Amino acid sequence: MQTIPFLKYKAKKESNIDLMKKGNKEAFIKVIKQHELTLYRVAKGILKLEEDTEDAIQNTIIKAYEKISTLKNDEYFKTWLIRILINESNLIIRKNKKLVPIEEIETEKYHIDSYENIDITRAIEGLSENLRIVTLLFYYEDISIKDIAKILGIPEGTVRSRLTRARKELYEIMREDGEVEL
Incomplete structure (x- = not known):
């Protein structure tokens, strides 16, 4: 059986x-x-x-x-x-x-926030809103470019270009404040 x-x-x-x-x-x-x-x-x-x-x-x-x-x-x-x-x-x-x-x-x-690096936080606050949002989502929240594009309803290429512009502006802000040396 x-x-x-x-x-x-x-x-x-x-x-x-x-x-x-x-x-x-x-x-x-x-x-x-x-x-x-x-x-x-x-x-x-x-x-x-x-x-x-x-x-x-x-x-x-x-x-x-x-x-x-x-x-x-x-x-x-x-x-x-x-x-x-x-x-x-x-x-x-x-x-x-x-x-x-x-x-x-x-x-x-x-106003001092609880972020670890207050200098970079202040520099990010100095960015325009659309650059600031993609920077926060990408670097602080670790959200992919593809997902950021979906969240904001914009093309992925636009997210990439905003991140590039944000990096350049942050570099300039930090350089002016003496945070970054050439």
Whole structure:
């Protein structure tokens, strides 16, 4: 008599993204906590004021929770989340298009962030917004050029040229400040 080997049923473990799509709040919190620093760095790179940065992050988390079911490809969750954050940051910028009191500008100028190298952080802050965003995403968040292009909705060649321009401008800024020797 021939025996049939016992087949073990192995249930596929659901990813946190799958659990999030089913409404699991704990999975959502866990994934958001994994991306906290990324969200902060990107928002801070776009927005100057800490309050605006916090608002953008909070709005992003709420929108991501509400719209998680619209995420088509789970592996692009981080890209999708950053795109929401950039949109929310841009909304805040549009709402804040007004005069800023001089006192606010002076205190903001000397604000020290928790980045390791404050000189390079200040140099990056001196870049135009489109150069600053690609620099932060590429160097601080280690996001590929291809993914940055998707996030920003621009061609990969544009991302490359912005990174090149940003490097040149950073070199000039650092050289003027005496940080880089010839």
